[in-house]
Amino acid sequence: MAATLHDVSRLAGVSIKTVSNVINDYPYVRDSTRQRVLAAIAELDYTPNLSARSLRSGRTNVISLIIPELRNVYFAELADSVMRAASERGLSVLIEQFGNDRESELSVLRNRSGRMVDGILYSVLGLDEADRQAIAEVTTPMVLLGERIFNGPKDHVTMQNVEGSRAATELLLDGGRRRVVALGAHPGEAIGSAGLRLAGYREALEAAGADYDERFVIPAGTWHRADGARAMRAFLETGLPFDGVVAFNDTLALGALRVLQEAGHRVPDDVALVGFDDIDETHYSMPTLSTIDPGRDEIARRAVQLLLRRIADPEPFEPEEIAVPFRVIERESTPARLPALQPEG
Amino acid sequence: MAATLHDVSRLAGVSIKTVSNVINDYPYVRDSTRQRVLAAIAELDYTPNLSARSLRSGRTNVISLIIPELRNVYFAELADSVMRAASERGLSVLIEQFGNDRESELSVLRNRSGRMVDGILYSVLGLDEADRQAIAEVTTPMVLLGERIFNGPKDHVTMQNVEGSRAATELLLDGGRRRVVALGAHPGEAIGSAGLRLAGYREALEAAGADYDERFVIPAGTWHRADGARAMRAFLETGLPFDGVVAFNDTLALGALRVLQEAGHRVPDDVALVGFDDIDETHYSMPTLSTIDPGRDEIARRAVQLLLRRIADPEPFEPEEIAVPFRVIERESTPARLPALQPEG
DNA sequence: ATGAAAGCGCTAACAT
DNA sequence: ATGTTAGCGCTTTCAT
Numbered sequence: 001m002a003a004t005l006h007d008v009s010r011l012a013g014v015s016i017k018t019v020s021n022v023i024n025d026y027p028y029v030r031d032s033t034r035q036r037v038l039a040a041i042a043e044l045d046y047t048p049n050l051s052a053r054s055l056r057s058g059r060t061n062v063i064s065l066i067i068p069e070l071r072n073v074y075f076a077e078l079a080d081s082v083m084r085a086a087s088e089r090g091l092s093v094l095i096e097q098f099g100n101d102r103e104s105e106l107s108v109l110r111n112r113s114g115r116m117v118d119g120i121l122y123s124v125l126g127l128d129e130a131d132r133q134a135i136a137e138v139t140t141p142m143v144l145l146g147e148r149i150f151n152g153p154k155d156h157v158t159m160q161n162v163e164g165s166r167a168a169t170e171l172l173l174d175g176g177r178r179r180v181v182a183l184g185a186h187p188g189e190a191i192g193s194a195g196l197r198l199a200g201y202r203e204a205l206e207a208a209g210a211d212y213d214e215r216f217v218i219p220a221g222t223w224h225r226a227d228g229a230r231a232m233r234a235f236l237e238t239g240l241p242f243d244g245v246v247a248f249n250d251t252l253a254l255g256a257l258r259v260l261q262e263a264g265h266r267v268p269d270d271v272a273l274v275g276f277d278d279i280d281e282t283h284y285s286m287p288t289l290s291t292i293d294p295g296r297d298e299i300a301r302r303a304v305q306l307l308l309r310r311i312a313d314p315e316p317f318e319p320e321e322i323a324v325p326f327r328v329i330e331r332e333s334t335p336a337r338l339p340a341l342q343p344e345g
Numbered sequence: 346m347a348a349t350l351h352d353v354s355r356l357a358g359v360s361i362k363t364v365s366n367v368i369n370d371y372p373y374v375r376d377s378t379r380q381r382v383l384a385a386i387a388e389l390d391y392t393p394n395l396s397a398r399s400l401r402s403g404r405t406n407v408i409s410l411i412i413p414e415l416r417n418v419y420f421a422e423l424a425d426s427v428m429r430a431a432s433e434r435g436l437s438v439l440i441e442q443f444g445n446d447r448e449s450e451l452s453v454l455r456n457r458s459g460r461m462v463d464g465i466l467y468s469v470l471g472l473d474e475a476d477r478q479a480i481a482e483v484t485t486p487m488v489l490l491g492e493r494i495f496n497g498p499k500d501h502v503t504m505q506n507v508e509g510s511r512a513a514t515e516l517l518l519d520g521g522r523r524r525v526v527a528l529g530a531h532p533g534e535a536i537g538s539a540g541l542r543l544a545g546y547r548e549a550l551e552a553a554g555a556d557y558d559e560r561f562v563i564p565a566g567t568w569h570r571a572d573g574a575r576a577m578r579a580f581l582e583t584g585l586p587f588d589g590v591v592a593f594n595d596t597l598a599l600g601a602l603r604v605l606q607e608a609g610h611r612v613p614d615d616v617a618l619v620g621f622d623d624i625d626e627t628h629y630s631m632p633t634l635s636t637i638d639p640g641r642d643e644i645a646r647r648a649v650q651l652l653l654r655r656i657a658d659p660e661p662f663e664p665e666e667i668a669v670p671f672r673v674i675e676r677e678s679t680p681a682r683l684p685a686l687q688p689e690g
Numbered sequence: 691a692t693g694a695a696a697g698c699g700c701t702a703a704c705a706t
Numbered sequence: 707a708t709g710t711t712a713g714c715g716c717t718t719t720c721a722t
Contacts, residue, residue, distance in 0.1 A: 014692075014693085015692065015693045015694075016693090016694095017692065017693060017694080018691085018692055018693080021691090021692085028691055028692090029691070029692085030691060030692090033691080033692085052698090054698095055698050055699065055700085056697085056698055057698090058698080
């Protein structure tokens with residue numbers, strides 16, 4: 001049986017209040033008393049019962065991170081960033097995966113609200129406007145990650161999906177490419193990453209005076225490597241000529257890279273390729289992959305900070321909307337740009 | 346303020362015991378009463394306070410998974426497997442990362458023992474015989490993952506490191522390779538994955554009558570992609586002729602692959618390459634990577650099962666040692682083996 | 691500087 | 707089939 005405050009106080013010959021004071025670094029404890037208490041704690045190998053502490057204080061110092069799945073490298077790296085940011089603030093992280101279907105996403109959202117956590121970081125995947133209600137109803141403090149939900153009912157830390165994707169597309173257009181394939185679209189979707197990144201792609205085309213052609217937009221329901229390979233193969237079968245590929249994330253891009261090379265297309269000579277996310281692997285693929293660094297660490301840091309404020313602040317305040325800066329990372333899969341080569345120049 | 350059992354019981358006009366009975370699916374509740382209680386629960390949007398429940402019952406239904414880092418794809422996939430296995434048994438998973446140094450590994454191990462969890466799954470990385478005491482002292486039910494610690498003081502579910510690595514090496518030797526580089530050694534280490542996989546490599550060489558040459562064993566402290574690239578480059582600089590590479594994990598292999606190709610070595614024609622872990626990416630590299638599937642899902646399933654037994658069983662029982670089966674996965678980075686081509690044949 | 695005592699919300703004996 | 711009650715171990719007034 002584990003030792004309790006009472007055991008310690010008995011052994012040290014003080015009241016439990018004094019032991020509690022020592023544990024919680026209450027300053028007004030005589031030094032000799034403190035020593036006696038510490039000795040008793042060490043002897044009994046006492047550790048506070050966190051369930052009791054939580055019950056009493058109403059705080060658990062645990063937050064949950066709700067993501068689609070850890071197998072997806074992007075989310076593993078996000079989880080890593082979140083755990084580091086959380087750990088700096090003394091928080092532990094309970095990860096919940098919901099897979100890739102909307103049903104379980106909703107059910108995780110509903111069930112976990114009461115889950116012994118102080119707050120929730122939730123990386124929205126499949127929900128949209130229609131589910132705003134479900135999101136608004138969550139009473140546990142919650143911060144949304146990674147997507148943009150307009151006028152969202154909750155705090156929200158996002159990457160710049162549209163701007164990043166536009167910059168990625170411009171990387172190809174500025175290099176003189178004109179027939180650029182977009183990989184990973186979700187037809188009909190407006191406010192998820194797929195919709196936003198498609199919007200950025202279109203913006204870039206328009207700004208460059210290039211035509212938007214639906215045949216160059218290839219859907220991919222999920223964004224695994226295999227989906228990228230499949231989507232690329234599907235496009236190749238159309239026989240349409242092309243000279244660039246914007247993939248909506250890095251794993252799609254890496255799956256496509258494989259298929260391009262098998263089919264004899266040289267990257268970047270014949271086809272320039274750019275991804276999105278800047279996962280570790282993009283440094284080591286052959287060729288290395290140009291991509292967009294969405295600012296994951298910054299997203300994690302800001303999200304944890306915002307969540308803590310939301311947990312601590314009894315006064316409700318207006319939901320905040322934070323978009324962190326992104327960076328364009330040029331590597332071997334896109335040819336070097338000439339500094340001043342603008343389409344209209 | 347969140348509703349409590351008392352609020353519900355008052356609204357439903359029953360005692361809190363009855364409400365508790367309904368929540369815990371106690372069968373002997375009149376149906377009309379149950380309906381009344383359920384209605385009250387719905388109206389008040391009641392969810393049980395899990396801290397109180399834990400305090401009372403002594404169970405949290407949370408286990409922690411202690412791993413080096415999620416950024417490492419192997420551990421992300423392991424975490425995914427563990428979370429699925431845990432979720433099937435009604436458990437949530439609190440992940441703790443300790444990075445790559447022995448100090449923080451020990452400190453996580455010590456501190457988290459009291460962390461409001463029913464049990465711990467701990468993927469040992471840097472500890473060895475000298476730390477057996479620290480491991481034995483953990484009082485929370487704990488199951489070790491992934492390494493072999495002989496006569497371990499705790500339950501242990503492991504992959505077959507020696508046998509798997511031997512099989513990987515034999516894949517090259519059977520293909521006629523004789524000058525096989527080993528990548529990722531930890532000099533002096535005996536009981537970690539690096540030591541065990543090196544032992545498997547040596548066993549295979551001996552069995553095939555090939556010489557063991559220390560110059561062909563390249564150390565790599567951590568096993569990231571960059572380390573594989575660095576180690577491969579270091580070996581290439583020796584100028585020694587070689588025709589095969591056994592990497593002690595897949596990311597090392599993929600980093601090495603990149604360097605080999607840059608240096609003009611064709612894989613598998615000039616150099617055959619095999620990894621270990623069967624991470625998702627090995628299906629999509631160019632060429633695809635032959636590897637060892639260590640049986641992650643099975644490891645996770647058995648570990649959770651064993652941990653639950655350890656948590657439930659008041660009688661201490663002998664620590665179990667479980668080694669799950671592995672599979673050799675032949676892909677493009679090793680040439681097809683001729684069925685009966687044995688070295689002595 | 692330290693002690694006494696109440697109570698957080700729940701489960702599980704024990705009653706009836 | 708349902709009600710009463712005693713804690714689980716801690717923090718937190720309120721005393722002294």
